[in-house]
Amino acid sequence: MKKSLIYIFILLSVMACLDDKSNYDYKDLNDFENWDRNGVSNVAGSYTLYPGEEILLEPKVRFSIDTLNPDASYAWYLGEEEEMTLLSDQLNYTYKADQIGKFTLLFCATDNKTNVTFTKELTVSVVASWKNGWMILSRSAGNESQLSMILSKKQSISEIVDGKEVSRDTVVYVGENINVVPSLGRGPRKLVENFIYPTAIGMQVEDEVMVLQESGPVELDGNELTPVGYARNEFFDGIPDRFDPVDAVLTFDGKWLLNSDNYIYMANLSVAIDLHSGFYLKDPSLNGKKVKTLLPYYKGEDNYLIVGIDENNTYFGIVNDGECIYNTTDYVIGPLNNVGACAEFREDYENDLLKEVKGDFIFHAWANEANYYTPPAYFSILDQDGVYLWHYYELDYREENDKFRLMEEGSESGQIPASIMVDYKCMALFPWHEWLLVASSDRLHFYDYWENRIINLSSFPHFNSEIVGLAVKDYDSYYGTVNAHLAVALKSGEVYVFEVKYDSELEVMELVELYHKDGFGEIVDIEYKFGQGNKPGASSMY
Incomplete structure (x- = not known):
């Protein structure tokens, strides 16, 4: 509403000035036809800052006339709609x-001759420095776990397109913090992020990071990266013998630990925004079912x-259908759910890529954004005596005669x-x-599995050490305007981050280096930290 009032004021001011023919001629008026493109420079459309940081905004203003010495007044406002606050009356x-939080700044330049005001809107996002970016888990010389972060920000940059300067948003990397959590533990294994998809109106919850290690899993606050929970302290009836988790799946309403003896331990959460509102039981879940692998979980909607x-190399599912009680503000997960129920294929089901699989799995990834119309999809690589098969498949479940059946929706x-x-x-999968x-x-080798072709690289990055880890932040951009980012971890303790640019006409891939740093130690795992449950999806650049 405020913006509309400003523009109405501008229009009325222009009309009034045109009627006052004794003072001004139409051709002598400053115009704002090309204001957004040419009127203000030296400031971007958006900025990302960490708490406590400052930025000096020094706009360069160019009117269509009086370009060298304009007679103008300036002002900065905070907010929009009915809550605009004057911040400064200086340029x-x-x-x-x-x-x-996310804040709107409005810069106003007023031509004192005509009282016409020109405006430019800026967006400032203030985020915790460890909210987003690349997480690196390393092992010290003494086998201690060390967690480090590559820091990132969203930033507007200028490019020349068809001879004209245009602005676009991108993600830049601005440094790193190494070993940010003292005395984290020993024997590092894996990183898993736990965040809640905001399914209820007003729901606010921060993500957490679980560090799996020989000394026991620890959960860290997603902003401060300080310990907030230890799995050993969350058992209701005592810690199991030989408790030694090697993997985990963290969901909307539960936490699932895969132990080294192939048993699963489950904590069923009772409050959606409290990731420690449940407890584990000493007895294994799924009636003591032996499990070899838990697949990566897409923590999105639906x-x-x-x-x-399982131990027979056959896929199975665990129902995870808890939801908040409708129209409540305490975000309690309703008791009428089937969380923890096991879903298996029918006895007569036959698919040698899903049941009694022959070979060894070497890779699993989630492969789509599950939604109301599309079940979750997965992508796996199977090694069958040196023959490597890729498998893309969609799995869902249904209730049938008081049992849950795993269903295959599609497979390639x-x-x-x-x-x-x-x-x-x-x-890694894009x-x-x-x-x-x-x-x-x-x-590095890029492979288009649908077209069965190796994608050529325009130039090969030269690494001085073997690759030990890959991580991807991909984007579902309808117009192909946003490129994926790729992190490469080396045995030498170096990490590279590249922008992945694909030329569809030439069918050539280009890796543009955005970041390179050594000193991360013996890298065990590298993951992208999304920060929120809606971030892995289509439109979340940062």
Whole structure:
């Protein structure tokens, strides 16, 4: 409403000035036809700051006339709609990030001859420095766990397109914090992020990070990265013998630990915004079912299934359908749910890629954004005596005669070229672009599995050490305007981050280096930290 009033005021001011023919001629008026493009420079459309940071905004104003010495007044306002607050009446303004949130700044330049006001809107996002970015888990010389972060910000940058300067948003990397959690533990294994998808109006919950290690899992606050929970302290009836979790799935309403003896321990949460509102039981879940693998879980909307592979190399599901009680403000998870129920295939079901699978799995990833119309999809790589098969499949469940049945909604498979699997180290999936990235020793290979073709690189990055970890922040961009980011971890303790740019006409991939740093130690795991439950999806650049 305020913006509309401002523009109405501008229009009325212009009309009044045109009627006053004794003072001004139409051709001598400053105009705002090209104001957004040419009128204000030296300030971006958006900024990202960490708490306590300051930024000096020094706009350069260019009117269509009086360009050298304009007779003008300036002002900065905070907010929009009915809550605009005057911050400054000077051309330059220093903004200080006092609190976390997203804020709107309005810059106004008034031509004193005509009282016409020109405006430019800026967005400032204030985020915790460890909210988003790349997490690196390393092992020290004494086997201590060390967690480090590569810091990122969203920033507007200028580019020349068709001879004209245009602005676009991108993510930049502004440094790193190494070993941010003293005395974290020993024997690092894996990182898992736990965040809640905001399914209820007004729901606010911070993410957490679980560090799996030999000394026991620890959960860290997503902003401060300080310990907020230990799995050993969350058992209701005592810690199991040989309690030694090696993997975890963290969901909307539960936490699932896969132990080294292939048993699963479950904590069923009672409050959606409290990730420690439940407790584990000493007895294994799923009636003592032995489990080899828990698949990565897409923590988005409408995903009510955890997928695993049991000791018979057969897929199964765990129902995860808890939801908040309708129209309440305490976000209690309703008791009428089936969380923890096991879903298995019928006895007569036959698919040798899903039941009694022959071979060894070497890679699993989530492969889509589950929603009301599409069940969750997964992508796996199977090693069958040196023949590598990729498998894309959708799994869901249904209730049938008081039992839950795992259902296959769709399935595609193919064979990976042997040439890119020589000296294989690790893999990563670009879920929106449908590419598979394979690391072989110190080389990277992009593979389009739907088209069964290796994608050529315009130039090969030269690494001085073998690759030990890959992580991807992919984007589902309808117009292809947003490129994925890729992190590569090396045995030497170095980490690279690249922008992945694909030329569809030339069918060539380019890796643009955005960040490179060594000194991370012996890297055990690297993951992108999304920060919120809606961030892995389509429109979340940062």
